[in-house]
Amino acid sequence: MDSLVTIATCSLNQWALDFTGNYQRIKASILQAKAQNAKIRLGSELEIPGYSCQDHFFEHDTVYHSWQVLAKLLSDPELFGILVVTGMPVLFKGHRYNCSVLFLDGKVLLIRPKLWLASDGNYREYRYFTKFELTSLTVNFLLPTNIQAINGQKSTSFGHALLESSNGVVIGVEMCEELFVPYSPHIQMSLDGCDIILNSSASHHELRKLYKRVSLIKSATSKCGGVYVYSNLHGCDGDRLYFDGSSMIACNGALFAISPQFSLEDVITISATIDINSIRSYRSSIPSIGSQSSIVKSLTRIPTDFCFDSQNPPSYPIRETYLSPEQEISLGPACWLWDYLRRSKQGGFFLPISGGIDSCSVALIVYSMCVQVEKALLAKNKAVLDDVNEILDTNYSFSGESCTPITAKDLCNKLLYTCYMGTENSSNETKTRAASLSSDINSYHSSIVFDAVIAAVLMVFSMLTGKSPKYGVDGGSRQENLALQNIQARLRMVLSYLFASLLPWTRYVSDKKKRYRSLLVLGSSNADEALRGYFTKYDCSSADLNPIGSISKTDLRSFVGFSQQEFQFNILSQFLDAVPSAELIPTRTNSETKGIAVQSDEQEMGLTYEQLEVFGKYRKSSKFYSGPLSMYNKLVIRWSHLPKQEVARLVKHFFFYYAINRHKMTTLTPSYHAESYSPDDNRFDHRPFLYNADYSWQFEEIDKLVASNE
Structure with a gap:
């Protein structure tokens, strides 16, 4: 049927600057599309x-190698017979543009630069x-000589067209951010008679975010009619x-x-x-479209001598x-x-596991990784098998109908x-x-007690100063108490890297043929503790990942509860019931504590984890950017069950320790990005790190509001 068009979209696991691997994956996806x-x-x-080249985009090499890869794709007859849309940086008038390149049968039909x-x-x-x-303008673009040499094509169109x-099928291009802006290009293109809009995107994961992309795409086609095709990296x-x-x-909503x-x-x-x-029936049924x-400004149309008709049966909507x-x-x-593991060429992970929720969660995530590998x-999956053999220096193979005999627990x-x-604590x-x-x-x-290491470090200090610090429960000052806690935490980091380097060697030293690798050290501090600064600098939260x-x-906590059901690990209920504690100070048995450890994370922070999450989201998220005053104004309403004086105290307490x-x-250790209020200073949260923690002006304004009884 002339009216049927089969369209393929791809999710490729690309890697910044991996031109060889990226080319291979692009070619494989084109062949898969043709097979469909x-x-x-x-x-x-x-x-x-690769999308995440960052400042490597400033290097001419990145643009040059991109043209080389495109030339290889253009010159491959195996890839003819299908319109291909790919993405690369392009220099135009000496300036760098983020572009979609549309090519067919060895010729570049259009280079479409990103508008927003x-x-x-x-x-x-x-x-x-x-x-x-x-x-609304397309200009002539002179192609590089390596592209001209393929089939003599000297130039192509550059712009929004x-x-x-x-057979009359009209195709337009939209790129990632352009879908999210208020006046998206797809509106003009749809009103101008565009049937199919192709969106090349690089959209990252955040918890609870996917629905936003789906709803925007469905809304775009519901409002304007037409087909919307979206490709995202993975x-x-x-x-x-x-x-x-x-x-x-x-299509059509x-x-x-x-x-x-x-x-x-x-x-x-x-x-x-x-x-x-x-599409045409849908649009013609809505008079306002x-x-x-009839009044929209028309875009340039580039005629293409290619028929997009399909012999496949039509597809139907899914839920x-x-x-x-x-x-x-x-x-x-x-x-x-x-x-990260397979690309870093390391041999596995080392995790200091404390018996608390955080390190428990990390261990479960690694186990989940092993489950995905087993599946x-x-x-x-031959590529995954090759990665397993490379990491473990093994020679597992698929034989006949059977799978390699390795389970998630074997892998773990x-x-x-x-x-x-x-x-001792x-x-x-x-x-x-x-x-x-x-x-x-x-x-x-493995399990160790490293009191002797701590004692040796403290002995050095005592030899130098003639002083021996005490814990607070033994009459020591705040500085002494913190120093004694921090030395335990920091020594765990030192030991972690020692063990990560040598444990595989001790395990396989007898196997002379075994090629062992070092391990990646995993950290286990959560977003709320990082936001509050409730961790020791360069302790075991300092890790590779x-x-x-x-x-x-x-x-x-919800994830651990889910894992209890998912993996049937009964021990997880004990993690959920336990009171979070760093266990860095001694337990004292007396009538007040009754033998229970005196250290509690939430007591020491002066805030509950639920409160910290609220502070984090109001301080920085897609909906709120709050300083002390606006934070108070929001929370005095949200926490109306608390006296205003208490809300003010909590706000001041949070901002003081935050500062x-x-x-x-x-x-902070490089972390998987999962939340819009992440305090990660490396790339995401661009704020100062030296503050006047008194916030004298801001706190005085809060005091005025508390006193005013408004």
Whole structure:
């Protein structure tokens, strides 16, 4: 049927500056699209060099190598017969543009520069690219000589334009951020008669975020009619972000196809066959669309001698489903860790496991990673098998119909090394919980008491000063108490890196043929503790990676509860019931404490984890940016059950400790980005780290409001 068009969209696990791997994945996706009888293949934003090149975009090499990859794609006859949309940086008049490149049968039909750049949150596109402002103009673009040499094509169109096929199908391009701006280009293109809009995107994962993309795309096609095809990266492109796939195809307000949000597959290609006549019927049934269409400014149309007709049967709408936040925590950081592990060429992970919720969550995420790897092996994913063999220096293989005999627990034993680092202040309860969890997930577990190491360090101090510090419960000052806690925490970090380097060697030293690798050290501080600064600088929160660094304590507790049901680990109920404690000061048995440890995280912080999460979201999220005064004004309403004086005290308390500990954010371990209120100073939260913690002007204004009884 002339009115049917089969369109494919891809989610590729690209890697910044991996031109060889990126080319191979792009080619594989084009071949998969052709195998599905698609006539259009859409790829993600900047998929040739990788989206997260950051300041590497300033290097001419990045642009030059991108043209080389494009030339290789253009000159491959195996890739003919399908319109391909790919992404790369392009220099025009000496300035760098973020572009979609549309090519067919070895010829570049259009280079479409991005009109609106993402420059908030995690994105700094204005740092690297120029916004194209000639939105109704197309200009002639001289192609590089290596492209000209392929088939003699000297130039192409550069700008915001539409392609029109020989059978009248009109195609337009929108790029990532342009979908999210108030007046999106798809509105003008749809009113100008564009049938299919192709969006190359690089949208990162955040908890509870996917619905926003789906709703925007469905709304765009519901309001204007037409087909909207969206391609998103998936995987760790080289940074804290995980791009969560979910490429999709929608038409006339309904979803027709969507790819998995999380996957270990490097190349995922989905397609749908759409009846173009249904678009015209939809639009003509809404008179207001026709009225606005008659006055819209027309874009340049580039004729294409290609027919997009399809012999596939038409596709039908599907019902979208969403993962719960607990499922997202289980899968997103797990896939991110797998990408980082296999690409970093290391041998596994080392986790200091304390018996508390945070390190428990990290251990469960690693176990979930092993579950995903096991599922991929059961599905005979050759690429995953190759990665397993490379990491473990093994030679597993698929034989006939059977899968390689390695389970998630087998993998966890080989990939995750856990260690309970106890002191005289540690309890038997946390030691037992850590051992039980390690047994359940089958990690390579060890347990030590390093009081002798602490004593040796304190002896050096005493020899130098002649003084011996005491804990607060023994009459010591605040400085003494903190110093004694911090030395325990920092020594755990030192020991962690020693064990991460040498434990695989001790395990495999007898096997002379075994090539062992070092381990990546995992941190386990959560977003709320980081925001409050409730951790020791350069303690065991200092690590190579932190899967939970921007996840709230509340969400982590929910995740552990979910994991109890998902993995059937009964020990997890004890983690949920335990009072969070750093266990860095002695337990004192007397009538007041009754033998219970005097240290409690929430008591020491002066705030509950639930309160910290609220402060974090009001301080910085997509909806709120609050200083002390506006924070008080919001919370005095939200926490109306509390006296105003108490709300004021909590606000002052939070901002004081936030200010004096802000410097710690500069040393945070690179964390999986999962929340819009993440305090990560490295790329996301651009605020000072030296504050006047008195906030004298701001706090005085709060006091006036409290006194006014308003």
